[in-house]
Amino acid sequence: MIKKIRKEFKIVLFAIALTLGICGMVYAFNSERLVFVGRYPTSPLSSLSAVPGVPGNQCTICHGPSAPPLNTYGQAYFNAGMGVAALQAIEPSDSDGDTFSNITEINAGSFPGNATSVPPPLPDAEAPTVISFIIPATSSSLTVPITTFTATDNVAVTGLLITESPNTPAASGPPWTPTAPANFIFTTPGQKTLFAWAKDAANNVSTSRSQTVTITLPASDTIPPIVTSFVIPATSVSLTVPISAFTAADNVGGSGVNGFMVAESSTPPLAGNAGWSATPPANFTFATGGAKTLFAWARDAANNVSTGLVSASVTITLPQTVTFQDVSPTHFAFNHVEAMAAAGITGGCQADNPGTPENEALFCPDSVVDRGQMAAFIVRAVEGGQLFEGPCIGPSPFSDVPAS
Numbered sequence: 001m002i003k004k005i006r007k008e009f010k011i012v013l014f015a016i017a018l019t020l021g022i023c024g025m026v027y028a029f030n031s032e033r034l035v036f037v038g039r040y041p042t043s044p045l046s047s048l049s050a051v052p053g054v055p056g057n058q059c060t061i062c063h064g065p066s067a068p069p070l071n072t073y074g075q076a077y078f079n080a081g082m083g084v085a086a087l088q089a090i091e092p093s094d095s096d097g098d099t100f101s102n103i104t105e106i107n108a109g110s111f112p113g114n115a116t117s118v119p120p121p122l123p124d125a126e127a128p129t130v131i132s133f134i135i136p137a138t139s140s141s142l143t144v145p146i147t148t149f150t151a152t153d154n155v156a157v158t159g160l161l162i163t164e165s166p167n168t169p170a171a172s173g174p175p176w177t178p179t180a181p182a183n184f185i186f187t188t189p190g191q192k193t194l195f196a197w198a199k200d201a202a203n204n205v206s207t208s209r210s211q212t213v214t215i216t217l218p219a220s221d222t223i224p225p226i227v228t229s230f231v232i233p234a235t236s237v238s239l240t241v242p243i244s245a246f247t248a249a250d251n252v253g254g255s256g257v258n259g260f261m262v263a264e265s266s267t268p269p270l271a272g273n274a275g276w277s278a279t280p281p282a283n284f285t286f287a288t289g290g291a292k293t294l295f296a297w298a299r300d301a302a303n304n305v306s307t308g309l310v311s312a313s314v315t316i317t318l319p320q321t322v323t324f325q326d327v328s329p330t331h332f333a334f335n336h337v338e339a340m341a342a343a344g345i346t347g348g349c350q351a352d353n354p355g356t357p358e359n360e361a362l363f364c365p366d367s368v369v370d371r372g373q374m375a376a377f378i379v380r381a382v383e384g385g386q387l388f389e390g391p392c393i394g395p396s397p398f399s400d401v402p403a404s
Helices: 002-028 030-039 072-079 084-089 102-108 334-342 371-383
Strands: 129-134 143-145 148-152 157-163 183-185 190-200 209-215 226-231 240-242 245-249 257-263 283-285 290-300 310-316
Touching: 030 084, 129 190, 129 209, 148 157, 148 190, 226 290, 226 310, 245 257
Parallel strands: none
Antiparallel strands: 129 148, 143 183, 157 190, 190 209, 226 245, 240 283, 257 290, 290 310
């Protein structure tokens, strides 16, 4: 009878354990919690609160948010027999099916029995790989085209670079480009080696791929280019004269025309002078009007400058500026009146109203000039400009000319 009672008592205890799960044991037996902490002392989970009922406490490692039902990790632990050996046995397993092993989650501080709790993403430490890098084996120019340059990365390639140095470049140093460069320009001919690099957003830099090219430049170009056409209008009413046509050609096999210049001087410019442009200029601005001659020059990549004098002439007639509306360019005294106005000797008899677009200034050429006006003209002419305007200082020498 006693044996039967003991057996039934054990069955009841087992049923209670299955119902309450391991949390009942953890709640009832603090030793299970200490087993976990002892096995994983550095896990962030071991630093959780040991007080039951506190959100996120250590019981939730094996249970849901409201213990006692076991979660998948707690059930696996229970099925393995509990204790250190059980913890170790289920470490490689993925109890909650979130693709992370139990030990990975424990070390990261995520819950191994909760599929919504996963380790934070690890920093990208994987460098890109340059898949292909091809340049021509030979070249007759210092500018060598890049035939192929591709790279791949576990996340994304963010920069590509080509150098002549085999040393790994800094991710934030040289001028990385998001796409492969079209060419590479060397400074000297000969056998050259290029190194191709790739980097990602985490600044991981790939190992390089290299290619070699032998550059042999053609014989020196000593033949200057020729200006084949240069046309400007014969007349102009503006100091800025358009250039209707300007073309040049270099010798066959030469280095090619790379500079154009127009100037008023017939002396050939030097290849290094300022003023050269890669394309023919659209116009030329003179300083003054009159009969003008322009000379056209061309330069090639070998710094040869054209030698033949190619020129074109233009006559610039600027429209006359009328200061006073009552003194037109046909008036016999027009030039004299304009000169007096430009010198500041006269402002006319009526000033222009700056508030209107029209010019209302008048000179009154037919009015009689009195002695006072003439005195002002003489003083301005001798002293220059608008001097002695307003009241004078001191007594007037003439009784009929007050100081005011």
